[in-house]
Amino acid sequence: MLTPGNRKLGGRRIWGFALPSGTPDVCPGMSATCRAHCYAAAVERYRPTAAAAYRRNRTRARRRDFVVRVRAFLIAHAVAVVRVHTGGDFYSPGYARKWLRVMRRAPRVTFYFYTRSWRVPAIRAVIEQMAALPNCVAWYSCDRDTGVPPGVPARVRLAWLATSDDDVPPAGLDLVFRIRRLRHRPVAPGGPPVCPSEDGVTRNRPVTCDRCGVCWHPARLRRFPLPVIESTR
Numbered sequence: 001m002l003t004p005g006n007r008k009l010g011g012r013r014i015w016g017f018a019l020p021s022g023t024p025d026v027c028p029g030m031s032a033t034c035r036a037h038c039y040a041a042a043v044e045r046y047r048p049t050a051a052a053a054y055r056r057n058r059t060r061a062r063r064r065d066f067v068v069r070v071r072a073f074l075i076a077h078a079v080a081v082v083r084v085h086t087g088g089d090f091y092s093p094g095y096a097r098k099w100l101r102v103m104r105r106a107p108r109v110t111f112y113f114y115t116r117s118w119r120v121p122a123i124r125a126v127i128e129q130m131a132a133l134p135n136c137v138a139w140y141s142c143d144r145d146t147g148v149p150p151g152v153p154a155r156v157r158l159a160w161l162a163t164s165d166d167d168v169p170p171a172g173l174d175l176v177f178r179i180r181r182l183r184h185r186p187v188a189p190g191g192p193p194v195c196p197s198e199d200g201v202t203r204n205r206p207v208t209c210d211r212c213g214v215c216w217h218p219a220r221l222r223r224f225p226l227p228v229i230e231s232t233r
């Protein structure tokens with residue numbers, strides 16, 4: 001169901017939950033930009049066992065006892081941090097409400113996610129209830145197709161997917177992600193922070209989310225600046 005860590009998340013501190021990705025039935029807010037650069041859909045293409053696990057999770061998510069089962073899993077594995085949707089997204093209001101119930105019933109667990117389902121008003125209403133919880137960090141994913149939503153709640157943060165050097169995020173963005181071919185290039189000064197695993201800086205250890213914490217750790221959830229991570233240059 002949930003799996004501990006991966007190359008991006010790091011060791012076993014952060015557990016991920018993934019669904020299939022890249023189609024409107026599982027990613028109803030997707031844009032042409034995110035579909036073209038979806039890392040999760042790529043994982044499904046070259047790792048069939050992962051794709052099968054994501055399909056099993058979709059079946060689990062449809063069950064009436066999903067909330068009870070997730071909560072039991074969190075307790076059994078002493079999970080402290082959950083990255084909801086390492087693949088997939090909130091695909092319906094009913095499914096989003098299930099995660100809302102999980103978050104309410106597991107107040108000691110930190111949940112965080114990036115979502116484009118803010119583009120679907122009925123799902124966005126549930127997401128904003130999640131964002132109001134003290135144990136949840138919600139990121140609205142944006143790009144040049146979606147633009148930035150109006151009326152962002154105070155606790156919701158904004159992430160931008162940059163797809164070219166001239167893809168400059170609008171004002172007010174909290175964090176920038178970059179597509180793979182841009183990640184080795186240094187970041188131009190003056191813009192919003194870039195995820196340190198994608199900022200072109202050579203480091204003596206790869207940056208992982210469990211050590212970085214910018215997206216989920218309460219002590220680092222300030223808009224600026226990102227934590228200083230040791231560089232080799």
Ligand code: SF4
Binds near residue numbers: 195197208214
């Ligand atoms: S900013 Fe940090 S926590 Fe967020 S995705 Fe990048 S490495 Fe992970």
